[in-house]
Amino acid sequence: MTDVELIDTILRVKKDKNALILAHYYQDESIQLCADFVGDSYGLSIKAMNSNADIIVFAGVHFMAETAKILNPTKKIVVPDLETGCSLAASCEYDRFKKMKEMHPNHVVVTYINCSAEIKSLSDVICTSSNAEKIINSIPENREILFAPDKNLGKYLEKKTGRRMLLWDGVCIVHESFSFNKLVEIINENPGIKIVAHPESNADVLELATFIGSTTEMINFVVDSPDDKFIIATEIGVIHDLKKKAPHKLLIPAPAYEENSCACSECAYMKVNTLKKLYDCLLNESPVIDVTPELIESARWPIDKMIKITENEI
Numbered sequence: 001m002t003d004v005e006l007i008d009t010i011l012r013v014k015k016d017k018n019a020l021i022l023a024h025y026y027q028d029e030s031i032q033l034c035a036d037f038v039g040d041s042y043g044l045s046i047k048a049m050n051s052n053a054d055i056i057v058f059a060g061v062h063f064m065a066e067t068a069k070i071l072n073p074t075k076k077i078v079v080p081d082l083e084t085g086c087s088l089a090a091s092c093e094y095d096r097f098k099k100m101k102e103m104h105p106n107h108v109v110v111t112y113i114n115c116s117a118e119i120k121s122l123s124d125v126i127c128t129s130s131n132a133e134k135i136i137n138s139i140p141e142n143r144e145i146l147f148a149p150d151k152n153l154g155k156y157l158e159k160k161t162g163r164r165m166l167l168w169d170g171v172c173i174v175h176e177s178f179s180f181n182k183l184v185e186i187i188n189e190n191p192g193i194k195i196v197a198h199p200e201s202n203a204d205v206l207e208l209a210t211f212i213g214s215t216t217e218m219i220n221f222v223v224d225s226p227d228d229k230f231i232i233a234t235e236i237g238v239i240h241d242l243k244k245k246a247p248h249k250l251l252i253p254a255p256a257y258e259e260n261s262c263a264c265s266e267c268a269y270m271k272v273n274t275l276k277k278l279y280d281c282l283l284n285e286s287p288v289i290d291v292t293p294e295l296i297e298s299a300r301w302p303i304d305k306m307i308k309i310t311e312n313e314i
């Protein structure tokens with residue numbers, strides 16, 4: 001089958017099965033075309049939580065589908081591939097993190113949503129890049145904070161909120177790889193070009209940025225801006241959505257160091273998913289995301305706390 005035929009078939013099977021397909025902005029364009037909703041971690045979590053579909057197909061990486069299961073535990077959640085990891089989530093192993101938490105028993109533990117369910121269960125509150133500043137500001141000033149796993153996001157939040165935090169030493173291999181020198185070259189070749197960046201990027205890249213925010217916030221900024229030339233410092237998949245919403249603007253993906261395997265801003269974990277795997281998992285309703293009821297219970301409340309703070313309910 002061609003991609004076009006496969007997309008048509010997926011849309012038909014999706015309707016027959018009353019399935020909801022959720023896709024992260026970093027997925028391939030063909031997968032995004034099949035989705036009912038394309039979004040970032042926070043948006044996808046909320047869609048999964050409120051879904052009445054009979055089955056949710058989650059095209060993203062493992063921790064995202066796991067979060068969807070925690071938020072909607074009675075729902076069958078399937079993924080195109082169970083092996084979609086994340087460098088940030090992998091950097092934060094349960095035993096090491098538990099030990100760190102035990103060494104700092106009075107710290108409030110704030111973890112970025114890019115972590116396993118086990119790490120979420122050790123947390124006091126979860127955050128995403130769209131609400132992290134609000135979450136940090138909600139913590140009383142006399143309390144110390146342990147922030148994990150992304151140290152770049154942590155440093156950015158320290159600067160924004162004026163709070164010093166104990167930071168876990170994890171990074172996203174995609175955002176960590178942007179080349180400052182190559183960015184400066186592009187700026188020199190394109191006078192007036194603006195950089196929009198995700199806060200998982202290095203501090204030197206963030207220094208160059210006109211706007212820093214979550215993926216959705218970056219998209220909205222580019223679409224609403226009167227400027228027409230942008231360097232996009234996040235995963236390259238976001239360009240698909242941006243091209244639809246701002247077709248006449250020049251969008252240049254931020255380049256990575258030469259040493260990076262492809263010298264591009266592509267997340268190899270996200271790209272493990274393919275259109276064919278999406279079709280197979282929808283058709284076979286497998287592989288299924290499984291989380292024990294005990295883990296769901298212990299990982300759920302710090303996520304609920306995040307949602308309440310974000311929605312101004314606390």
Ligand code: SF4
Nearest residue numbers: 086087172173174267
């Ligand atoms: S882009 Fe970075 S944070 Fe997102 S899934 Fe890939 S490795 Fe993880």
